[in-house]
Amino acid sequence: xxxxxxxxxxxxxxxxxxxxxxxxxxxxxxxxxxxxxxxxxxxxxxxxxxxxxxxxxxxxxxxxxxxxxxxxxxxxxxxxxxxxxxxxxxxxxxxxxxxxxxxxxxxxxxxxxxxxxxxxxxxxxxxxxxxxxxxxxxxxxxxxxxxxxxxxxxxxxxxxxxxxxxxxxxxxxxxxxxxxxxxxxxxxxxxxxxxxxxxxxxxxxxxxxxxxxxxxxxxxxxxxxxxxxxxxxxxxxxxxxxxxxxxxxxxxxxxxxxxxxxxxxxxxxxxxxxxxxxxxx
Numbered sequence: 001x002x003x004x005x006x007x008x009x010x011x012x013x014x015x016x017x018x019x020x021x022x023x024x025x026x027x028x029x030x031x032x033x034x035x036x037x038x039x040x041x042x043x044x045x046x047x048x049x050x051x052x053x054x055x056x057x058x059x060x061x062x063x064x065x066x067x068x069x070x071x072x073x074x075x076x077x078x079x080x081x082x083x084x085x086x087x088x089x090x091x092x093x094x095x096x097x098x099x100x101x102x103x104x105x106x107x108x109x110x111x112x113x114x115x116x117x118x119x120x121x122x123x124x125x126x127x128x129x130x131x132x133x134x135x136x137x138x139x140x141x142x143x144x145x146x147x148x149x150x151x152x153x154x155x156x157x158x159x160x161x162x163x164x165x166x167x168x169x170x171x172x173x174x175x176x177x178x179x180x181x182x183x184x185x186x187x188x189x190x191x192x193x194x195x196x197x198x199x200x201x202x203x204x205x206x207x208x209x210x211x212x213x214x215x216x217x218x219x220x221x222x223x224x225x226x227x228x229x230x231x232x233x234x235x236x237x238x239x240x241x242x243x244x245x246x247x248x249x250x251x252x253x254x255x256x257x258x259x260x261x262x263x264x265x266x267x268x269x270x271x272x273x274x275x276x277x278x279x280x281x
Contacts, residue, residue, distance in 0.1 A: 001025050002047070002160055002191055007056035009042050016042040018215045020056075024193060024208075026158040029186040031202035032195045034212035035236050040195045041082060043212070044164045047193065048079040060160065074102040078152040079162040082195075084145045092128045092136075092144050096120065099151030115154035119147040122181055124174070138169045146178060153190065161185060163194040167201065179205040199253045203227055211235050227251045 002024045009017040017039045024030045032040050045051040047058060049065055058065050060076060068076070078099075096119065100112040108116075120126045123143050128136065133144065146166060153159035161182065167175040175198065183205045186192045196202050202209055203223040211219040211226055213235050219226045232240050232253065239256040263270050 001059075001061060002193075003057075003059040003062075004047070005057045005059075007043070007046060007058070008054045009039075009046055009051060010054040015054075016215050017046065020212075020215075020217045022210055022217065022220055024191050026189045026191055027186060028207045029183055029192040029194065029205060031206035031209045032193065032212065033197075033199060033202055033209055033235070034218075038212040038235075039215035040212055041164055042215075044079070044162055044193070044195055047160075048077070048162050049073075050079075061158075071102060074152065075156055075159070076153075077160040077162065078149040080146055080149045080164065080166050082164040082168065084141065089132045089134060092120075092125065092131050092133055095133050095144055096148050096151055099148040102152065111155065112151075115151045116147075119150045119154060123147040123150070124177065139171065139174065142166070142169045143174060143178075146181075150181070150185075157189045159190055161190055161192045163192070165195050165197065167196070167198060175201060199227065199232070203251045203253065204248070223251050227253055 004023070005021050007017055007020045008015060020039075020043065022030075032043065034040050042051065046053050060068070060073075065073065093116070096116045097108060097112075099119075100108055100115060103109075104112055117126075120129060123146055125140065125143050125147055128140060128144065133141065136144065149161070153161060163182065166182075167178050170178060179194075179201050182192045182194060186207070194202075194206075206223060208221060209219070209223055209226040210217065211231070218235060219231055227242055229240055229242055232238060232242075241254045241256065243252050243254065244250070245252055
């Protein structure tokens, strides 16, 4: 179980995260939603250890993160970052092998190679195995990185998988696949926390949704509890309709169309006044 208690992160005089507490148990997929600047990525960075909390505690199985050795923690927690920079010409297989480094010293075992092969297969990148990583498209690189972090915990049930906007560079097919894989891991006892902008993906795959606003926890509950028109408006300032999928009994969020007249905000495209009209300067 992961327990976050009264987390704060302060940058200068400004709090990016303020007094956030929540728990996630093995077998849960928690989606984190919020408008830009709500503190989602900062929260994930705190949970991953990339950022040190200003105050508060993060316990993983009743043990503070700082009390784990790097080797021990690498087998219990992995993170898919929003941006992953690899500039050297590693092959895809070499990048995936990095995910298994915590599990061997010199040479990968048969188990390590099985994890790599199966992760490539489920992420749809087996055909890229010998390609140079920098030569891949943004979406292909994202799928390789996803396979790499999955390799790290492939055979470690109850581990924590953190994902910061994992579907941002992906087309709809791989957005669905990415979340379906994460859901399958959670159903096997893993803990998954995913920062998402796609509300309907959260509605479809998450067991719970944590909604942030201004660095604070605003809502925490099931998709049906959290995804209401009033709640979505309070978080995103967007008007929506919410309907229920009769087959899955999951909410579907339908944004209301916004209609604008360009002449109301672009003065250079307004009709030129005729000579008998007064020009106001």
